[in-house]
Amino acid sequence: MLNPADDKLAAALPKGVLRPMAPAYLEEPRGRYFGKAGLIAAPRTTDEVAAVVKACAEARVGIVARGGGTGLVGGQIMAKGPAPLILSLERMTALRGIWPEENVLIAEAGMTLQAVRDAAEAQGRLFPLSLASQGSAAIGGCLATNAGGVTALRYGTARALCLGIEAVLPDGSVVHDLKRLRKDNTGYDLRDLLIGAEGTLGIITAASLKLVVPPPNVGVAMLEVPDPSAALSLLALAEAHMAGGVTAFELIGGQGLAFLAETLPEIRRPLPDAAWSVLIEVGLPAGLSPDEALERFLTDAMERGLLSDGMIAQSGQQADGFWHLREHIPEANRRIGAVASHDISLPLSEIAGFINDAGKALAARSDVRVNCFGHLGDGNLHYNIFPAKGRSRTEYDSQRTALSELVHEMVVARGGSFSAEHGVGRLKVGELERWGDPARISAMRAIKSALDPWGIMNPGAVLSQARGRDAGAGGPDKP
Amino acid sequence: MLNPADDKLAAALPKGVLRPMAPAYLEEPRGRYFGKAGLIAAPRTTDEVAAVVKACAEARVGIVARGGGTGLVGGQIMAKGPAPLILSLERMTALRGIWPEENVLIAEAGMTLQAVRDAAEAQGRLFPLSLASQGSAAIGGCLATNAGGVTALRYGTARALCLGIEAVLPDGSVVHDLKRLRKDNTGYDLRDLLIGAEGTLGIITAASLKLVVPPPNVGVAMLEVPDPSAALSLLALAEAHMAGGVTAFELIGGQGLAFLAETLPEIRRPLPDAAWSVLIEVGLPAGLSPDEALERFLTDAMERGLLSDGMIAQSGQQADGFWHLREHIPEANRRIGAVASHDISLPLSEIAGFINDAGKALAARSDVRVNCFGHLGDGNLHYNIFPAKGRSRTEYDSQRTALSELVHEMVVARGGSFSAEHGVGRLKVGELERWGDPARISAMRAIKSALDPWGIMNPGAVLSQARGRDAGAGGPDKP
Structure with missing residues (x-):
């Protein structure tokens, strides 16, 4: 895969930093992108990273930095344009x-x-x-x-x-x-x-x-709530009780439990029929038993009608079991095979309305199933769309873009974000251009040009490339 | 104070945003700087702010934004160079x-x-x-x-x-x-x-x-510790007990108590002779009484020899009294009159060594008193130097710079910062140039040029002005 330009670049790099090409450097977890690369460099020190970057700047070769390669928006994979150097941090693990x-x-x-x-x-x-x-x-x-x-x-x-x-x-x-x-x-x-x-x-x-000192007392519970609106009231109540002690507050939709039952039946589902459930973890001071604190909170919640059922983990093992369920929802999703996934965030008071309206709008448009779950405490939902039972995702290929657009439009209309935690990468460059604030994007471009005038750093990620400035594709003369 | 250029600028500004000049716009709290201004603008809306900025950009006139004017490093006051427009946010209070x-x-x-x-x-x-x-x-x-x-x-x-x-x-x-x-x-x-x-x-x-939901239970205590090292161990112990519930952890040096006794004797000092004391506030979940939690913590601390005395506030009024003491230390300092003040931060494990070494180094150099107090939990100390008893601060005028340099050098040598929370303003531009990382400063300059090519935004604050680019002082032709 080396071309003459790469040979010259290779000669300029510190000795010992080049790696043999391997397919793993050109893949990403969801199989959406397959990249290309001129060279793979794996520097051992910061000075070597600096030498690689200098050589690439000199040669106007793009650099894609790569950590574990687990990103979900194609930030680590460059499929278009001149082949970049992939700079892997795999040897800098001290x-x-x-x-x-x-x-x-x-x-x-x-x-x-x-x-x-x-x-x-x-x-x-x-x-x-x-x-x-x-x-x-x-x-x-x-x-x-x-x-x-x-x-x-x-x-x-x-x-x-x-x-x-x-x-x-x-x-x-x-x-x-x-x-x-x-x-x-x-x-x-x-x-x-x-x-x-x-x-x-x-x-x-x-x-x-x-770092933090781990809380001396940790409690975990799995709770069944009537609907997302009750889940949000429950979160507010938990915060009022726990004084900042709520560590996690995860929403689990009934569809997620059904997917688990279908694809990973060995995973225990303590509230198997809950339309909506919440996994809460609290970390509390010395002198307050988690059982006691959670009992008090649950009693209060019951009296307010926010809760239909609930289980407080009685052992570390049971707590792990609750987490095990939550953590396997993405795997169940993979096994079912999503038509489209959305990593969205919303103002907390918009969430219940969004879930309701988006569900209706999708049902009116297509025959799909929705698995809505995620970090409710942050207003961050993974809102994923799946084929109807018995149908295959490829049957939805022609609808995919329109369905995602529908979801993102409803999110943005409610003041939400089309990328809560996964980033922009290469997958959402168009969304950022469409929905991003123009003055903000213009300032981003100015900063990008000021720090990276040759556009060599992860070309095409986050911001689309300015014409004639693509790394490796000509660009202006050196200053 | 209007000159012809200002008249032209004034004509370009939205109607009603100009304010009469008043001395308050040209002062800062410590009386170190007295500024100048061509015009005072007080826009009522964001669009008016934008119009003022556009007019100033067109006219290459510097803009100093002003909020409450309480900054301590001269960021709100421009004393050198062409007179700027002062843009006061006082009407935007919605x-x-x-x-x-x-x-x-x-x-x-x-x-x-x-x-x-x-x-x-x-x-x-x-x-x-x-x-x-x-x-x-x-x-x-x-x-x-x-x-x-x-x-x-x-x-x-x-x-x-x-x-x-x-x-x-x-x-x-x-x-x-x-x-x-x-x-x-x-x-x-x-x-x-x-x-x-x-x-x-x-x-x-x-x-x-x-915003946050206020913690249901709040406790405050004033504690006497043998030395700063014990105070740091006490902080770690408090964190281990409280699971993130420590809201404030303030160090108070004996010199501060002495200054209070001298200048504000009406303020109650619960531990009047403590060489070092700590004010701790905790915010705790429902079901855990602050008295009980603090008692448990203090007993543990006593057994570890970290504490020589302590009082848990028995009422909101007593808690307010403890805070009243802490909050009046800066006023006592003003009444004594500092030779030099330093807003420093240090890695936590360097604090005790710094306090010891800096005290000795200053004593070897000059006849001064040190009041060291501040936000110990953040590693942030206000390390202020005062005249010896009976002497006046003006007697130290010739030593001031050297004493500050001594303090800052010792801070930087231990991996600390010469401005923990007050910022750079105009007071510490030289310190930033001297101690700042060169690549970081170079990137800062690139960002400044990219976003503010005419250098009109608070000229001379944070970064020294590039030659020939000073707002109002010529600069390159318009693009």
Whole structure:
């Protein structure tokens, strides 16, 4: 796959950083994209990353940074345009340091989220970010995409858990900002600009991360609610009881339970017929038993008619079982095979109305099933559309775009977002252009041009490429 | 004070937005700076702000945005260079909306922090940002400077409490991004870029803010600790007990108590002779009495030798009394008259060593008193230097710079920051140039040039002005 230009680039790279091509570098989890690459580089140090970036800038070759490759919007895969260099962080997996007494850890970008969590746990601390893909997702990718997950309600998204970064900018310069500080008001927030920029403004090589002391008392319950509106009232009531102690508040639609029953019958479903249920986890201070706190909360909720049934986990094993159910909904979805998936967020008070109206609008348009579930506490739903029973997803190929547009239009009309936690990647560039605020997009383009004038950083992700500035496709002369 | 250029600008501004000049617009709290201004504009709407910015961009006149004017680093005052237009947000004080069920409020930038807090409280909610100056500090200024304060330990700085912004960019375009969403990964984080940029990249005109349900149980205690190292161990122990329930953890040095006794003897000092004390506030779930939780924590701390004395507030009035003491330390400082003040942060494990070493180094250098106090939970100290008893601050004029440099050098050597929560403004531009990471500063300059090519936004704040690009001082031809 090497062409003469790549040969020249290869010669300019630090020795030992090139990797043999392998299909895994060109795939993404949902099989939507298959990429291409001129070269695969796997630098071992930040200096080597900087050398690779400098060489690519010189040669005007695009760079796609790659962590665990678990992103769901094609940010890690470039299928169009000149073949890029894929810069894999897989060799930068060092724990640079951990300061349990400060609740801080510094990790290199290629460390998996699970490894970061394990390193914290070994010192009696918790790194609270938690995703289904944490075994392979790299922490650098989690930051580049501002990953969310099940604990964002309490601890925030990846952004909120990062104190500082080290990053290589598009000119090959290195930003050294791995501070272990909770407060530092010394200039523009470059950290938060690179977080969520999906590798289009620079490559995060290491990060200083916030840890917490794990709550002494943890309780988990599975609750049946009459409808999404009651689930939201239940959330407000939980917050009033728990003083910030609600760690997770996950909505589970009845369709998800049915998919589990159909595809993964071995998974226990404690409330098998619930049209809507909620998985709640609380983390509480010493001196307050989770059983007691949850009992008090549930009694209050019952009296208010917010609850039809509920089970408080009586052991760690039972709590794990509840989580096991929740975490296998995406796998059940994969087995059924979605027509279209949507990672949306809404203002909390718009959620019940949206679920109702969108369900009706879809039913009027097509013969589909909807599995609506997700991080209700954050207003973040995974609103996925499936074929009617007995039909195949390919039968819906011609409708897919229109159905997604219908969903996204209803979300945006209610002040919501078409990408709550997965990012823009290459999948949603059009949506951002269509629904994004024009002044904001214009400012984004100005920042992109200022930091990456040759457009070499993840070309075509987040923002469509400006004409004549595509990396590797000509572009203006060097300055 | 109008000159012919100003007359022309005035004619271009929306009718009714000009204000008469008044000395208050040209002052800052510590009397360090006295500014100048060509015009004072007080727009009533975002469109009027945009019109003012467009007119200034056209005329290449600098704009200094002004909220409550309470900033401590001269960001709101321009004393050098061509006279700017001062854009006061004082007429933009509307509460645009409040959604208690979503824990969201949208405020215009000129609303005071106190008014925001009151609006939240009227709906049974809490806006947790809390500063001594909240009666006059405007929320727009709090965001522009990423204000911190006493509750940042639990709720974060202003940045963490903002969901979205509306802002006018240097070209007069308006970013509409007042979303009521907890998660929204659709492109670059322009919000966090403008937050903390101190009015140099745009003017925040309104913000969507995060509220919380107030904790059902609140407890406050004043504790005497043997030394700062014990105070840090006490903080870790409190976190282990309280599961994120520690709202504030303030360090008070004995010198502060002595200054209070000297200048404000009417203020009650419950532990009058403590060399080091800590004010702790906890917010706890329903079902856990603060007395019980604090008792359990204090017993544990006593057994570990972290505590020599302590008092749990037995009433709201007593709790207010403890806070009253803490909040009057800055006033006592003003009455004594500081030689030099430092708003620093350090990695938590460096704090005790810093306090020890810096105290010794200063004593070796000069005859001064140090009042060290602040937000220990955030690693944020106000490290202020005062004349020896009986001497006047003017006697130290020749030493001031060297003493500050000594402090900042010791802070930076330990991985700390020379501006934890006050920002850079005009006071610390030199410090940022000296200690800031070069690649980061270079990226900041690139972003500034990209968004504000004429350098009209708060010229000379945060970044020193590039030659030949000063607003009002010529600059390149129009594009």
